[in-house]
Amino acid sequence: MAGLVVAFAPLPVQPIAAQVRTIRIDARQFAYSPSELKVNPGDTVNFQLVSTDVVHGLYVDGYDISIEADPGQTRTLSFVADQPGSFRFHCNVTCGAMHPFMIGRLTVGKNNWLIRSVGLAMLAIVGVVVSIKPKA
Amino acid sequence: MAKIELTRNPFIKNMLKSRYPQLAVFIVMLVGYIFAILAGLIGTPVGSHNFSIVFVWIAWWAILILVAVPFFGRGWCAVCPIPLPGEWLQRGAVLSPPDKRPKWLNLCVPKFFRNIWLQNISFLLLALFSTVLLTTPNITGIILAVMLFGSIGLSTIFERRAFCRYLCPVGGFIGLYSQTAPIELRIKDKQMCVKCEGKPCYNGSANGYGCPWDVFPGGLTKNTYCGLCMECIRTCPHDNIAINLRPFSADLAKPSTRTDEAFKAFIMLGSSMIYAGVLLGPWGAFKDAAYYVGSSAWFIYAIIFLAIIFVILPGFFILGILKTNSTLSLKQRFVSLATALIPLGLMFWVAFSLSFVLTNASYILASLSDPLGLGWNLLGTANLPWQPMLTSILAPAQTLALVGGLIWSVRTSQKAANEIKTSSTPVIVFCFINTLVMLWLLL
Numbered sequence: 001m002a003g004l005v006v007a008f009a010p011l012p013v014q015p016i017a018a019q020v021r022t023i024r025i026d027a028r029q030f031a032y033s034p035s036e037l038k039v040n041p042g043d044t045v046n047f048q049l050v051s052t053d054v055v056h057g058l059y060v061d062g063y064d065i066s067i068e069a070d071p072g073q074t075r076t077l078s079f080v081a082d083q084p085g086s087f088r089f090h091c092n093v094t095c096g097a098m099h100p101f102m103i104g105r106l107t108v109g110k111n112n113w114l115i116r117s118v119g120l121a122m123l124a125i126v127g128v129v130v131s132i133k134p135k136a
Numbered sequence: 137m138a139k140i141e142l143t144r145n146p147f148i149k150n151m152l153k154s155r156y157p158q159l160a161v162f163i164v165m166l167v168g169y170i171f172a173i174l175a176g177l178i179g180t181p182v183g184s185h186n187f188s189i190v191f192v193w194i195a196w197w198a199i200l201i202l203v204a205v206p207f208f209g210r211g212w213c214a215v216c217p218i219p220l221p222g223e224w225l226q227r228g229a230v231l232s233p234p235d236k237r238p239k240w241l242n243l244c245v246p247k248f249f250r251n252i253w254l255q256n257i258s259f260l261l262l263a264l265f266s267t268v269l270l271t272t273p274n275i276t277g278i279i280l281a282v283m284l285f286g287s288i289g290l291s292t293i294f295e296r297r298a299f300c301r302y303l304c305p306v307g308g309f310i311g312l313y314s315q316t317a318p319i320e321l322r323i324k325d326k327q328m329c330v331k332c333e334g335k336p337c338y339n340g341s342a343n344g345y346g347c348p349w350d351v352f353p354g355g356l357t358k359n360t361y362c363g364l365c366m367e368c369i370r371t372c373p374h375d376n377i378a379i380n381l382r383p384f385s386a387d388l389a390k391p392s393t394r395t396d397e398a399f400k401a402f403i404m405l406g407s408s409m410i411y412a413g414v415l416l417g418p419w420g421a422f423k424d425a426a427y428y429v430g431s432s433a434w435f436i437y438a439i440i441f442l443a444i445i446f447v448i449l450p451g452f453f454i455l456g457i458l459k460t461n462s463t464l465s466l467k468q469r470f471v472s473l474a475t476a477l478i479p480l481g482l483m484f485w486v487a488f489s490l491s492f493v494l495t496n497a498s499y500i501l502a503s504l505s506d507p508l509g510l511g512w513n514l515l516g517t518a519n520l521p522w523q524p525m526l527t528s529i530l531a532p533a534q535t536l537a538l539v540g541g542l543i544w545s546v547r548t549s550q551k552a553a554n555e556i557k558t559s560s561t562p563v564i565v566f567c568f569i570n571t572l573v574m575l576w577l578l579l
Contacts (some may be wrong), residue, residue, distance in 0.1 A: 004272040011203020030427070061527045067340050084579060085531075088416075090495065092522055094184055097271040100496055105418040114579040119570050124539050125564060128546045 002127075006119040008073065011112055018042035025049050025068065027056035030098035041054040041084045048079040057092035062105060066092050085111040139405045140381040141324075143369070146405070148225045152379065154364045157492040158215070169280065171507070176277020180509025184522075186273040187507035190499045192280070193270050198493040200310075201485050209314030213307060218283055219300050222291030223348065233407060237491050240292040244301055245350075255308030256403055263407050267426040268417070270438035287316050297348040307363075312527050313402045314359040314546075315387035320380050321353070321362050321369075328376045329354030337368035337377070344370035353377060358387035360397070385479060385544065391472035391552040398474035405477050405570065406445035408484035412577040416491055449508075449570075456562030464556050472556045473563050476549035480567050483541025484574055487534040491578060495524045534578050541570045 021043050026033045027050065039045050049058050049068040059066035062083055069075040092103035151157050167189070176188035183189040204212045224230050228239040237525065262269060262279070269275050285337045287299035300307050323329055337353045340346035349363040353372075354364055369377045392398060414422045414437075425433035457469050464472070498520060505518035512518065529572075545567045546560075553560035 025200060028420075030423055030519050032418070033420070035418035035420060039267065046571070060529075061524060064527075088495075090524070094182055096520075097183060098267065098423055099186060100425055101267070101415045103416060103418055111579065113535070114575060117539065117579060118572060119495075119576045120539045121542055121575065124543045125546060125568055126445055128550075129564065131302070131548065132550060 003120055006123055006125045007116055009049065011110075013041075013109075013116070016040045016042075018044065020044045020046070022046040022048065025104070026052055027058070027102075029054065030091070030102040031089045032058075032089070032102070032104040036072055036107075037104065037106040038107045041081060041106075042080045045055045045079055045081050048074050049077065050074050051099050056093050057103070058089050058104075059092035060087055060089045060093050062087040071086050081108045085113055086111040139320075140379060142319075142379045143377070144282055145295065149369075150380070154371050157368070157402055158366065159231065162217060162220055164382060165215055166220055169217045169284070173277045173280045174282065175272040175508055176275075178508065180275055181273060181510055183271045184496070184499050185503060185506065185509040187381075187503050188273045188276045188280070189271065190277055190496075190503035194496050195500050198489060198497070200306075201489045202493070205310055205313045205317065206482065206486070207317060207319070208364075209319055209359045210310055210315030210362060210364045211317075212310060212362050213300065214366065216300075216369045218287050218304070220296050221284065222299065223297065224250070225288060225370070226291040226292055226295075227345065229430055229470060238295075242295045243295050249302055251394070252302070253307050253396050253399055254303050255305060255438070256396060256400055258303055258305040259308055260442070261401060261406075263403075265429060266411070266439060267423070268429055270415075271427075278457070281440045293454065296346070296350045297363070301349055308400055309404050310480060311360040312397060316385040316479055317359060318382055318384050318386075321364055321366075322356055322378060322380060322384055322388070323354055324376050324378050326354065327376075328374050332374060332376075336371040336373060341371050341373070342372075344368075346371070357390065359570070360387075385548065388475055388478060388548050389551055391475040391555050393468075393471060395471055398471040399446075401474045401477040401481055402453075403445050403450050404450050405481040405484060406441075407486050408481060409570070409574055410441055410444060410579065412484075412488050412491075412574060416488070417577060419458055452564055452569075453563075456566050457558075459560060459569035460559045462556060462558035464558070467557060469558060471542070472552050473549060473558075475552045476545045476560075476563050478545075480541050480545035480549055480570065483544065485572075486541075487537040487574065487578055489535055490537065491530060493514075494526050494530055497525050498523045531579055534573070536569055538578070542567055 003087060018040065021039050023037060025046070025047055047058060049056070049067055051071050051073060053071060055070050057066055057068040058077065062085065063079060063097045065077060065079055067075045067077040085108060087106045087108070089097055089104045089106055095102065143152065172192055174187045175186055179188065181185045226240055269279060280326065286303065290298040335352065336343070336349040338346050344367050347368060348365050349361055351361050353368045369412055414426050425437040428434055453474070454466065454470060457473055458466065460469065462469055499519040499522065502520045505515040546564050549560040549563040551565065555565065
């Protein structure tokens with residue numbers, strides 16, 4: 001029961017005015033720069049993807065949106081960050097050997113799932129230790 | 137939960153006693169394995185479009201770590217094709233009754249090597265080069281070929297399956313984690329084995345070969361070194377071998393007593409965390425360091441990799457248990473309490489693999505249609521676009537795996553600590569901190 005509360009109870013949210021955020025992301029084999037991005041829920045986000053070597057793409061997990069950019073070209077991906085949480089973004093154009101691991105991270109607001117998971121881990125420890133006392 | 141003997145079912149028993157069903161699976165696996173080698177060597181150099189990379193490191197890995205190991209223990213070893221050609225050569229036969237005369241040198245493996253340290257080393261060697269191995273088809277092809285021919289070579293020098301038992305980089309961790317699986321091969325009546333003349337399960341008979349894994353089934357107390365080859369079911373004259381369903385992690389009730397196994401647990405735990413950070417994290421510098429083998433950055437990466445596994449993780453673990461009250465030596469406590477890291481490590485690998493596999497599974501259908509990346513479209517699926525799968529349930533599934541693993545390891549640590557009459561608290565704290573790190577890396 002406590003686990004369900006930790007996993008699903010609503011967390012307090014501080015209202016923050018939505019903004020328009022334009023972020024330039026340089027893509028090269030096999031990394032994005034910057035690779036860790038933070039925006040607030042409700043922000044209108046414009047990713048400007050600039051590929052500096054070969055063709056690269058950018059696919060955002062959870063939002064299921066993507067763009068591709070040829071070398072030297074700038075392409076823009078616009079979306080409203082309406083889903084809070086932490087999402088990986090991946091290169092979606094085969095760009096070389098390490099392509100499957102060309103990954104960045106977008107955090108929209110707080111990473112609530114991580115907070116909940118830490119809570120669940122603490123609860124699990126307390127639950128097991130309290131409920132099952134080792135034999136003397 | 138009591139054990140359920142699966143071999144009481146006549147259909148299951150006959151399937152296991154007959155060599156033909158196993159041989160059929162073996163042949164399919166061997167053909168697939170040889171095709172993976174060829175695809176790696178002659179197919180496209182683009183890893184995500186090459187059968188060797190997609191089928192070995194995505195499809196096979198997913199089946200191994202998410203299904204085979206957790207539920208069937210060494211079930212993969214039961215159908216693994218790597219030892220087959222060597223074993224056929226060693227026996228001079230594929231199916232015919234064994235000839236007692238050794239065909240080759242048939243030496244015993246020296247006592248110094250009769251542990252899993254070589255497996256620890258072979259795993260670490262692959263792990264240090266894993267970014268290249270995972271992404272470069274011809275390297276994967278070469279490694280698969282080296283394992284096949286290495287196994288053949290060892291079969292001509294040593295008796296039984298020396299490669300599987302002492303060198304296979306995969307077999308080492310499958311053995312460690314097979315202790316958690318809800319399936320086991322055990323004898324039914326110990327007295328029957330004591331009285332049994334000739335011990336055909338170990339020495340062989342007209343009905344089959346002596347244990348290829350160099351295990352006497354009568355002494356089996358855990359899954360670690362039983363390869364589930366089913367040979368003893370065929371040779372036992374007293375029908376005294378059973379395959380049982382049992383509770384998960386039954387073998388972990390008795391803590392480990394071996395240093396090589398304890399370090400295996402640290403190697404696997406540390407590797408899963410390093411991979412989660414390097415391969416799935418957003419840090420390009422780490423990926424560059426891991427990928428450009430031979431560069432100064434790679435040497436630093438390799439040193440840090442080994443330091444985490446052999447110094448930092450065991451160091452913190454030892455610091456934790458240093459002051460606990462016990463009549464046992466620090467080494468004995470270290471080895472016994474490291475048993476708790478087995479379920480934790482397994483679930484770390486499950487959580488890591490979920491992310492890796494679900495993100496890249498869409499390559500499987502494309503690769504089936506064009507396995508060599510030569511522009512074929514055999515099934516009409518060659519041009520399917522890359523698309524991550526089930527991303528909405530990924531984070532909850534990973535949390536479930538990691539928190540579940542933490543609970544499992546806490547229970548295991550309590551049992552291990554109880555066995556050796558010491559406190560489990562430092563181990564619980566250690567497992568908790570590592571779980572927090574893994575949650576942060578993956579979520």
